[in-house]
Amino acid sequence: MAPRDFGRGRRAARVGGLVWLLLLVWPLWALLESGPGAWRVVWAFGAVAVFAACWVAVMWQMFSGKRTLPWAVAGLLAAALSLFPVLGPPWVYVSFVFVVSALATSMEGVAFAVAMAVTAGVAVVALLVQGVSFGGIWWVPVAIAAEAAAVDSMKRMGMLLARLDAARAEVAQLAVENERLRFARDLHDILGHTLTSIIIRSQLAARLARTDPDRAAREMTDMEQVARQALDEVRHTVAGYRAPALSEELDKAARGLRMAGIELKVSPADGPIPAATETLLAWAVREAATNVLRHSRARHCWIDLRVDQATASLEVRDDGSPDAPAVPEAAHTGNGLTGLAERVAEAGGRLEVGRPAGGGYRLYARVPLGDAA
Template sequence: MQLMPVDPYPVSRRWRLTGWLLAAIWLVFLNVALSRALAQEELWRRVLGVGSLVAFGLAYIFAFEWGRLMRRAGRPIPRRRAWTILGALVALGLVGIPATGGEWMSTLVFVCAAAIFLLPLRPALVVVALAVVVPLVLGRLVPGWGSENGIVFAVLLASLAMFGVSRLAQRNAELQAAQQEIHRLAVAEERARTARDLHDILGHSLTVVAVKAELAGRLLELDPARAAIEIADVERLARQALADVRGTVGAYRGVSLGTELAGARTALAAAGIAAALPDAVPELPTERDELFGWTVREGVTNVVRHSGARRCEIRVGSDHVEVCDDGRGPAGEPGGDGHGLVGLRERARRLDATVSVGRRPDGRGFLLRVAVPAAGR
């Protein structure tokens, strides 16, 4: 069974040693009890007193370090094990009574500090209350132990200080857990973005490559010169797709409406689909230009791959872009969203734009429309 949990946020060896020293330095307040033990004339009393105090100090440091690692790991401190540790501390303090006399009660200060650090607030307050009562009662009942008002004050002060330390440790653990969650979500978002971009890029490029390769195969015997031209285009498109993938991985690739319109003209021509494209496009903000470019790319990819259309028209305005055809729509399912349309909706959401997918109002084809609200102009 593993006694000490693994530190989920490991630090340098020097800072780890510093943490141990911060826990151990407070043990200097056991000096009076230690001096009392060393002053004993009988050897067995000296050995018992010094041994019990050393064991007490090591147990306290262990308790502090164990509780700290549990908090940093974001794991609840097992109640039974915490009570066992506190019981061991009390027992070690009591064992030293033959050598330390009434000074053993100085160990109650550390018992209370450990209780505050390891237990929930209410049980910890019960321990503190008992530690306050014990010195007052025993100081009057046991001859020679005298008044222990100083111990009572030390117990209350140590408990208050450890309450602040424990709350600080808890907040730090929560902050570290939040940072880890933010990092995890950022990584997940970046992976989703990369996957979406790769799908959009390769889906479009490979669709055109497949269409041109099929055309070249048909022309190989009928028109070898034209087939060679189509094969050269396949090679060029493959190299461009590879460059786009590298650009996406390096986060340097950009999409523009003008570039995508030019690519759409080539893709539609290769597929034998009549194209009606605008000769000029309005000046658009960078983000809107990129969104409209992605819309053209996704729309044309679906037209070429799924629609069975004979004609495709692209219309561009300052606040909208439309890709319409006279075919049946993606996979024969109007309104069906593939990965590309899901990615397009995610991009549109960033600009509060709306994505409309479905049959044309006249029922004679399929329409993809992305519109930016008037407030975004």
């Protein structure tokens, strides 16, 4: 469903408020037909102009979602009262329509009810003083009460629409922020492992430059390919959030760990893994391999995949020395594992990261199979 254009609704309401000013033609026309003196005409048109200006100011503020201007309401009331002896009963009949709407914008609850009672009383007294019979008066309080109820309902609806508009804007802003966070998480997960591999290979190439130039050149060539692959992955991510494949991530982990002198042993799952679950495990492999490369001093690394009827699990562990950098602390505060934990939690799984008592590094992820993942 297309979003509502609240701005257009406000503009339409303002135009509608201006249209109501056409009612002022009746008492002015009646005055001119009675052959008044010049001073009465000047007084009438001057006061009506002030009344109309105050009405426009009240309506503009009301449909802008702002507080009504007190001077506008006071000016409207003063102009309305000053015109009672000049324009007679037609003005009384017309003016309470505007007065009720203006008071509704600045009052609520008991105060508004009292103001409506006073307005009805003033209108009735003014008509009686001007010689109007009871047959021309009895309906005035009823009309004022009906208009007050209608205007109050419209005011509440306008407030509700304003809140809906603000809520829609807030939801849109939250959606943008969540998308930014998701993109940052995905970008980190995609580039973290690749850049780590490039760093390790560049360090190896630097050490081999003097002793084995040919191998150093091969390493530099491989780094170029890895960098190009990283660039392709970033392009795929920007284009459509490329999901990693588990087999590709296992191959990347094996190559990266081997370059760092870490032997990898993979125990494959004994059954098929659904695509959505496989994607989560691929993210886990990428992040775990990156942390092993960055933080451990391991010589061996093991990746165990298991699957049963309801869940699939991944365990990555190494034999890093006990005095290696504190992987668990870094893991719990790093962006990579934070993003991975969010992915696993959204799928209804759980993620465990830590260092076993004998040292090394361990990452364990367990996620459900099927559409939940």
